Amino acid sequence: MGVEVVVDGLSKSFGAQTIWRDVTLTLPPGEISVLLGPSGTGKSVFLKSLVGLLKPEHGKVVINGVDICACPEHDLYEIRKLFGVLFQDGALFGSMNLYDNIAFPLREHTRKSESEIREVALEKMEMVGLIGAEEKLPGEISGGMRKRAGLARALVLDPEIILVDEPDSGLDPVRTVLLNQLIVDLNAQIDATILIVTHDINTARTVPDNIGMLYRRNLVMFGPREVLLTSAEPAVVQFLNGRPDGPIGMSEEKDVGESELARLSEVSVPPMMPQLDVSPGLPARSAVRRRKDRVLRQLRTLSPSAQQEILKTLTPDELALHGFSVPATGSWPQRTEPVQAQPDRLPQAQVAGVPQQSRPTPYPRQPQPEPEPESEVPPWAAGPRPAEPAGTPRRRWFGRKRGEQ
Numbered sequence: 001m002g003v004e005v006v007v008d009g010l011s012k013s014f015g016a017q018t019i020w021r022d023v024t025l026t027l028p029p030g031e032i033s034v035l036l037g038p039s040g041t042g043k044s045v046f047l048k049s050l051v052g053l054l055k056p057e058h059g060k061v062v063i064n065g066v067d068i069c070a071c072p073e074h075d076l077y078e079i080r081k082l083f084g085v086l087f088q089d090g091a092l093f094g095s096m097n098l099y100d101n102i103a104f105p106l107r108e109h110t111r112k113s114e115s116e117i118r119e120v121a122l123e124k125m126e127m128v129g130l131i132g133a134e135e136k137l138p139g140e141i142s143g144g145m146r147k148r149a150g151l152a153r154a155l156v157l158d159p160e161i162i163l164v165d166e167p168d169s170g171l172d173p174v175r176t177v178l179l180n181q182l183i184v185d186l187n188a189q190i191d192a193t194i195l196i197v198t199h200d201i202n203t204a205r206t207v208p209d210n211i212g213m214l215y216r217r218n219l220v221m222f223g224p225r226e227v228l229l230t231s232a233e234p235a236v237v238q239f240l241n242g243r244p245d246g247p248i249g250m251s252e253e254k255d256v257g258e259s260e261l262a263r264l265s266e267v268s269v270p271p272m273m274p275q276l277d278v279s280p281g282l283p284a285r286s287a288v289r290r291r292k293d294r295v296l297r298q299l300r301t302l303s304p305s306a307q308q309e310i311l312k313t314l315t316p317d318e319l320a321l322h323g324f325s326v327p328a329t330g331s332w333p334q335r336t337e338p339v340q341a342q343p344d345r346l347p348q349a350q351v352a353g354v355p356q357q358s359r360p361t362p363y364p365r366q367p368q369p370e371p372e373p374e375s376e377v378p379p380w381a382a383g384p385r386p387a388e389p390a391g392t393p394r395r396r397w398f399g400r401k402r403g404e405q
Contacts, residue, residue, distance in 0.1 A: 003029055006060070034211045055069065128149070227303065
């Protein structure tokens with residue numbers, strides 16, 4: 001299983017320019033997480049900081065009990081062995097064929113024999129569908145194949161943490177969806193902790209277990225996918241809808257006008273999309289069960305809209321296991337066990353840098369009684385209409401004479 005990555009108060013600057021500050025989040029072990037954000041918000045810088053390629057000014061990144069921001073070089077070298085990184089362009093050596101590119105980390109960092117290296121390299125190439133392309137050069141293949149080759153190279157050292165930088169960059173929508181499916185399938189097979197940086201909204205809505213968003217040098221939020229995908233925060237709604245009006249502008253210095261927020265208020269939160277499942281024939285993702293247990297423990301700390309979406313993903317047996325029952329179709333699941341008294345209002349999900357807002361708790365919500373059926377026979381079911389005296393004005397069925405206002 002993958003390892004947990006704890007980021008606490010991380011801040012990074014280049015000279016006088018602050019990239020982001022006080023970023024705090026935890027990547028749960030074995031789960032897939034996505035980091036969103038407008039261009040120029042430092043998402044790729046964040047990935048490089050996680051692997052120790054860039055040193056932040058403040059904060060910690062703790063992996064297996066080791067703070068890689070302050071540890072000796074030898075310890076950092078050992079921690080880096082836990083990582084596999086897929087760069088934006090694949091970062092393949094142009095003078096090497098695909099096989100040699102994928103075998104390169106094994107030759108550099110292990111003492112395996114050439115036969116053992118070949119066995120591992122071909123195994124990873126088969127996992128990403130590149131068998132038969134071993135002798136091709138990077139310049140002779142498509143962008144999608146280069147991405148898959150880069151992913152295979154990231155897998156050869158059996159990493160417990162995989163960082164994926166812009167997997168949709170340069171790919172058409174179909175190849176992007178296929179690469180997303182490949183990442184989900186790999187998670188099912190190796191149970192690694194995966195963090196994806198992307199601009200692609202379809203990827204963000206269908207792939208991850210958890211989502212975060214960087215905006216204006218801060219981590220706006222990070223948590224279960226339902227929290228961000230149901231959020232009414234203006235920047236989140238604008239980003240997920242891909243609209244020009246809102247707080248996100250061409251540059252981070254753009255001021256937010258009230259008229260823009262008024263137009264944005266008319267935009268609804270996009271509906272939730274189902275999460276990608278593994279391909280037929282592969283084992284179920286272990287992360288799904290672990291995530292359910294973890295999210296249900298913190299359910300009452302989430303926004304009401306996120307709670308509803310989370311409960312929709314549970315089967316009747318799972319609802320019963322966690323103390324819920326569904327008394328009627330479409331109604332809110334009710335607690336079947338006594339619960340401690342809760343405050344009248346629940347805090348919103350943790351939002352870094354944004355004041356917390358309180359919202360009414362959905363508990364307890366009783367099922368509404370169904371309306372009594374009308375006793376009168378409707379006109380359309382009463383048979384032929386009786387004859388009326390000549391000159392009687394016709395009445396409409398809703399009781400108003402013709403010509404009345």
